[in-house]
Amino acid sequence: xxxxxxxxxxxxxxxxxxxxxxxxxxxxxxxxxxxxxxxxxxxxxxxxxxxxxxxxxxxxxxxxxxxxxxxxxxxxxxxxxxxxxxxxxxxxxxxxxxxxxxxxxxxxxxxxxxxxxxxxxxxxxxxxxxxxxxxxxxxxxxxxxxxxxxxxxxxxxxxxxxxxxxxxxxxxxxxxxxxxxxxxxxxxxxxxxxxxxxxxxxxxxxxxxxxxxxxxxxx
Amino acid sequence: xxxxxxxxxxxxxxxxxxxxxxxxxxxxxxxxxxxxxxxxxxxxxxxxxxxxxxxxxxxxxxxxxxxxxxxxxxxxxxxxxxxxxxxxxxxxxxxxxxxxxxxxxxxxxxxxxxxxxxxxxxxxxxxxxxxxxxxxxxxxxxxxxxxxxxxxxxxxxxxxxxxxxxxxxxxxxxxxxxxxxxxxxxxxxxxxxxxxxxxxxxxxxxxxxxxxxxxxxxxxxxxxxxxxxxxxxxxxxxxxxxxxxxxxxxxxxxxxxxxxxxxxxxxxxxxxxxxxxxxxxxxxxxxxxxxxxxxxx
Numbered sequence: 001x002x003x004x005x006x007x008x009x010x011x012x013x014x015x016x017x018x019x020x021x022x023x024x025x026x027x028x029x030x031x032x033x034x035x036x037x038x039x040x041x042x043x044x045x046x047x048x049x050x051x052x053x054x055x056x057x058x059x060x061x062x063x064x065x066x067x068x069x070x071x072x073x074x075x076x077x078x079x080x081x082x083x084x085x086x087x088x089x090x091x092x093x094x095x096x097x098x099x100x101x102x103x104x105x106x107x108x109x110x111x112x113x114x115x116x117x118x119x120x121x122x123x124x125x126x127x128x129x130x131x132x133x134x135x136x137x138x139x140x141x142x143x144x145x146x147x148x149x150x151x152x153x154x155x156x157x158x159x160x161x162x163x164x165x166x167x168x169x170x171x172x173x174x175x176x177x178x179x180x181x182x183x184x185x186x187x188x189x190x191x192x193x194x195x196x197x198x199x200x201x202x203x204x205x206x207x208x209x210x211x212x213x214x215x216x217x218x219x
Numbered sequence: 220x221x222x223x224x225x226x227x228x229x230x231x232x233x234x235x236x237x238x239x240x241x242x243x244x245x246x247x248x249x250x251x252x253x254x255x256x257x258x259x260x261x262x263x264x265x266x267x268x269x270x271x272x273x274x275x276x277x278x279x280x281x282x283x284x285x286x287x288x289x290x291x292x293x294x295x296x297x298x299x300x301x302x303x304x305x306x307x308x309x310x311x312x313x314x315x316x317x318x319x320x321x322x323x324x325x326x327x328x329x330x331x332x333x334x335x336x337x338x339x340x341x342x343x344x345x346x347x348x349x350x351x352x353x354x355x356x357x358x359x360x361x362x363x364x365x366x367x368x369x370x371x372x373x374x375x376x377x378x379x380x381x382x383x384x385x386x387x388x389x390x391x392x393x394x395x396x397x398x399x400x401x402x403x404x405x406x407x408x409x410x411x412x413x414x415x416x417x418x419x420x421x422x423x424x425x426x427x428x429x430x431x432x433x434x435x436x437x438x439x440x441x442x443x444x445x446x447x448x449x450x451x452x453x454x455x456x457x458x459x460x461x462x463x464x465x466x467x468x469x470x471x472x473x474x475x476x477x478x479x480x481x482x483x484x485x486x487x488x489x490x491x492x493x494x495x496x497x498x499x500x501x502x503x504x505x506x507x508x509x510x511x512x513x514x515x516x
Binding site for chain 1 (some may be wrong): 249347357359451452475485511
């Protein structure tokens with residue numbers, strides 16, 4: 001791990017990849033729960049880093065990570081959310097062609113994995129999910145769309161993302177879900193928070209709006 | 220007793236509700252938001268007897284006009300601005316007693332950018348994720364003020380200050396920003412930090428609540444490093460996009476970003492940054508690099 005100072009009250013912890021970020025997040029969550037981490041206002045995971053912001057003594061806290069080593073995050077840890085998707089995205093035919101499979105097979109590939117929310121960013125509640133094997137990675141669209149509807153399920157790089165609100169976007173659209181991904185009155189407001197496990201299931205167009213979120217605590 | 224509220228008569232070019240901002244939700248992709256000049260917001264609240272966390276109005280260059288719908292106390296701080304009550308000149312930086320029906324006019328700032336208008340009891344719109352602040356990056360919190368809108372006020376918590384106008388820092392003639400290098404200063408060509416320290420920049424008119432944009436010598440990246448994976452961003456981060464012109468992140472900054480951060484401006488210097496008008500000269504005082512404490516694990 002590399003530990004960077006970020007200004008006077010933050011540290012940036014840099015590790016090798018997203019599985020190490022997941023392991024580091026587990027370590028930080030434990031440290032927050034048992035109080036050994038001390039006061040940290042924000043813990044912000046990203047692709048290869050975790051930012052600790054609002055730290056009173058960053059120099060002191062940095063020493064805590066001197067002998068940290070990644071340990072595999074046990075499969076099946078973290079809450080599981082099932083996300084029903086109507087796979088009728090505008091980019092599905094192109095994605096299937098890129099993978100050299102039929103559209104039905106492309107849907108089977110996407111629903112056949114378990115995903116994990118690596119981090120949120122870009123917009124409130126926009127989750128970056130890992131889990132799709134590297135060989136299915138796709139580039140962003142050459143020209144972003146000016147409006148991607150809320151609930152769109154999309155791919156960019158190795159990540160699957162779900163748009164919590166309508167916004168411009170350059171990700172490749174696979175389909176859409178009717179799940180409420182963002183609700184300011186809920187705590188947390190985001191359905192897909194870092195560390196959450198996700199399974200995408202194929203839904204029929206008539207079902208998608210009726211389906212409710214089913215977070216389960218099967219540790 | 221009639222409902223305590225004000226009516227927006229003229230919203231000005233951009234007036235938003237702001238408090239201390241949102242804490243603890245950056246991991247969900249939610250910016251911090253909050254007043255850009257926090258000392259000016261704190262002073263305005265103190266003048267009207269509000270708790271420090273109360274929400275106030277933040278104007279942008281052009282001022283705001285409000286009608287009191289009940290007797291109340293107001294104070295204007297931040298950017299020096301002409302203040303009128305029912306057409307008569309009134310004090311800036313002091314508590315003002317308004318009768319029900321009185322018109323409070325904050326004129327265009329004569330200097331600086333953002334004036335703060337506190338009303339006793341605080342703006343009492345429903346909080347979103349623990350804050351009443353408007354976040355202009357992601358659209359959370361109350362929308363910018365519109366003419367005719369009614370803003371409810373809370374119950375006054377204390378008594379207004381019985382003091383003469385307080386001295387406030389003047390908006391900067393030249394903006395001096397301290398800079399702590401890192402975390403990605405090593406993404407730039409050799410000699411970039413000394414170049415940054417020796418260069419003169421100016422505040423660009425393109426800045427907003429997300430970032431203070433600067434014009435001046437572009438900073439050059441070391442070749443061959445590719446793209447930086449997105450990483451967490453802090454308040455005051457100086458991010459350098461591909462055009463090489465530094466952007467100093469203010470309260471509505473994105474929680475993650477993929478352009479390298481050459482250094483971080485301490486939060487204490489950002490109130491002056493929020494009051495620096497376009498064209499204001501900017502210099503960076505670059506500190507020595509600090510060791511992380513434990514550099515490698």
